[in-house]
Amino acid sequence: MTARSSTDANRVIPEATVARLPVYLRALTALADQGIRTCSSEDLASAAGVNSAKLRKDLSYLGSYGTRGVGYDVDYLRYQIAREIGVTQDWPVVIVGIGNLGHALANFSGFRSRGFRVVALLDADPALVGQTVAGVQVRPFDELEETVRTNDVAIGVIATPAVAAQDVADRMVATGITSILNFAPAVLAVPEGVDVRKVDLSIELQILAYHEQRKAGGADPATVVGADGGAA
Amino acid sequence: MTARSSTDANRVIPEATVARLPVYLRALTALADQGIRTCSSEDLASAAGVNSAKLRKDLSYLGSYGTRGVGYDVDYLRYQIAREIGVTQDWPVVIVGIGNLGHALANFSGFRSRGFRVVALLDADPALVGQTVAGVQVRPFDELEETVRTNDVAIGVIATPAVAAQDVADRMVATGITSILNFAPAVLAVPEGVDVRKVDLSIELQILAYHEQRKAGGADPATVVGADGGAA
Structure with missing residues (x-):
């Protein structure tokens, strides 16, 4: 399953690289907005907050190596990354829990500027139904199936309390x-x-607390090693 | 810098393990709430959404190996992890951008249930100043220095528009x-x-879009490999 292949569909891109592609895309967009046409791997790495060796390795998975002495063509690299991620497409999104x-x-x-179109807002609370948020009217959660079918929804966002989340996920999965x-x-x-990405606000804070505690205790923060085995 | 040591302060815990400790803590709290006193590594791994070999490896960094045939003591492991992360302490937090x-x-x-106490809400917009949110009154951003000093703030949260973020970060760093x-x-x-953790809502969506696109294109999702090199 993890064998490399020359065909696009089976090419192996490490999950950690996939997670950095949107960061590169944002950095490239910022460069383009400043009128910059080409950039070195060092410039782009710095703008994205990674080291340049990691950047070059990541981009090599896309077949992007830049031009020696010139660097990367900003617009072309933006296009390559956007195509790879799929944000050149339109992704209808439903948010449950308003x-x-x-x-x-x-x-x-x-969301909107990256191809994610919020087509529906659903909530089980009748007090919220009918309100308009960001130009979209909140609908009853029971309209999930109809909403997904009508709008060809690809991605579901769960913003409910913890106790409701599994039920919402089950209903989402049942709709396809x-x-x-x-x-x-x-x-x-x-x-x-089914892919689930989790954003947990308190977990990010807990990771910061871990580091803050080590700093307060006089420990050397460099003794924490990164996921790639390098010093963080 | 990455050499192992027998002292607590210099013990090496990989960043990826640090990121999973809060997930284990939450899973253990859920087990305790159900009255469960001991659990196997398989039970805990399943509740946390990781494989059990990875769980055992992670917990070994804390010196927690469980008891053969019995498993882990839920309450004691909760305490060990909470102490390691530092959430047994009180962490005053300031949020800028309301x-x-x-x-x-x-x-x-x-936040509150995990030791993070929101002591101040600051905003540069005079229209927001004076409003009460979650029992805390919004104060002018210019009171940042005084707020940090008075409340011994350890962690700053930036929820401003992109254009203001660097200025806010600079001011936060200047206050210590x-x-x-x-x-x-x-x-x-x-x-x-200075440690910065970034939560980017659109980046998580873009990672989902990448996988969704591969599924739609008939590619085998298993050709994406996880950060640890295993199949995702």
């Missing part, structure tokens, strides 16, 4: 959704073939 | 804050010794 976080997500302009972004503080059980 | 996302963060109960959680879609430049 509390504070659901409101923030619905209003988040970064195979990609879920989960903001609820719960581990979701889903069948094979 | 738009939709700042509101959601201020209301997020998961060395841990920043950044929600703004911007790469922050900070001096060595």
